Amino acid sequence: MDTDKLTNPTVRAAIDALQRGDSEAWAAQFEADARLFDDGSPRSLEEFNREAVGHERFTSIDGVDNHGLDLTGHFHSELWGDFRSYFRFQLSANGKIKRLDIGQA
Secondary structure (H helix, E strand, C coil): CCCCCCCCCCHHHHHHHHCCCCCHHHHHHHHHEEEECCCCCCCCHHHHHCCCCCEEEEEEEHHHHHHHCCCEEEECCCCCEEEEEEEEEEEEECCEEEEEEECCC
């Protein structure tokens, strides 16, 4: 899957890590106190890192908006199957992810 559409370097690094199943590279893109929301509900980012990275990935990225911080596409989860998903990133002043909203699109 091609990530060339991702124009924000932090988002691209995070999605590249997710695609490779590289949990260390994925986690390195986040602030220590980053927050995750799954379909609007708070979720443990540490739990997501353990359970999803290496088992979930985008199969296509169909849209990139908001200066490269919001993306939608087709997503594959070994547990939940295939579906359209969104990831919306918010970055801190130093360029790391401070909030990630994910869910079905």
